[in-house]
Ligand SMILES: NC(=O)c1ccc[n+]([C@@H]2O[C@H](COP(=O)([O-])OP(=O)(O)OC[C@H]3O[C@@H](n4cnc5c(N)ncnc54)[C@H](O)[C@@H]3O)[C@@H](O)[C@H]2O)c1
């Protein structure tokens with residue numbers, strides 16, 4: 001693999017384009033915003049979404065998806081709710097069998113589909129893979145050590161992709177279970193909002209640990225109900241990302257929770273933000289999916305109710321604490 005295309009010039013798409021370029025791939029980054037395209041090409045920076053990082057490897061930015069037509073593989077890094085429209089736009093340029101690595105973390109609202117299902121509908125000729133795990137864009141862009149899950153049902157292709165993306169400071173671990181990887185990334189964003197709320201309310205470290213552990217049980221139940229393996233979500237793409245995102249106010253999702261727990265409204269918590277907190281959009285879809293699967297997900301339910309304005313923070317916390325005594329397993 002010699003050439004990479006990246007769809008989505010936000011923080012994560014930019015950081016992953018840098019990974020590709022550092023790995024020696026000829027890299028084209030498609031960005032929606034003309035100012036991002038010109039800033040990357042003229043100043044080697046994405047000042048809008050990843051300020052403060054001057055690129056140390058060559059990334060070419062473009063506003064034309066046709067420029068990705070010849071890429072050996074494509075990373076799709078749009079926000080989850082925009083994956084479908086990005087596939088529609090890329091369809092005229094997608095060659096049969098093109099490997100498409102899905103890097104967004106979320107569940108589509110309305111359809112309740114995972115990103116691989118959206119890809120299957122929108123670009124069935126693509127060969128799918130999922131990249132997910134504990135990875136803040138700024139850490140990766142700065143070259144700090146990071147490990148992620150790369151899940152691909154075609155093991156040979158998964159190995160080729162991991163080898164192409166691998167750097168001493170960026171280590172993909174292989175898996176074949178894309179559903180497990182997707183559920184890990186999608187559910188942890190909702191749980192990070194819960195942990196932020198707990199932190200913002202000053203509920204203490206014990207409550208924090210309980211939320212992570214019981215949240216992980218919700219994530220695992222959902223993954224298994226969808227046919228995934230529990231071991232997948234116990235890896236980097238599930239537990240690993242849950243620990244990272246629930247432990248750092250650097251997380252956009254946790255910071256939304258912190259603001260809500262501190263008494264702000266959702267509107268105030270999101271005001272002025274250019275970056276996406278995926279858990280906000282995915283929470284209702286995660287909850288609807290859990291209900292459809294007959295899976296209990298009380299923490300995700302509480303987060304979705306708070307975000308929808310259907311419950312006050314204190315009321316949701318009281319609801320979680322007054323649930324009937326039950327087995328931990
Ligand atoms: N930032 C991270 O550290 C990180 C790490 C791992 C995974 N992710 C995931 O990557 C995905 C992208 O996140 P990000 O951090 O790069 O985004 P971002 O918050 O940095 O930027 C927002 C992105 O949304 C796009 N956008 C806004 N409105 C749009 C619209 N109407 N149609 C299409 N695109 C629109 C912008 O072009 C931009 O690419 C998310 O699913 C996120 O969960 C992010």
Ligand SMILES: O=P(O)(O)OC[C@H](O)CO
Nearest residue numbers: 133134135136251252253
């Ligand atoms: O800032 P967040 O909450 O979107 O988290 C970013 C990454 O998903 C962490 O792995």
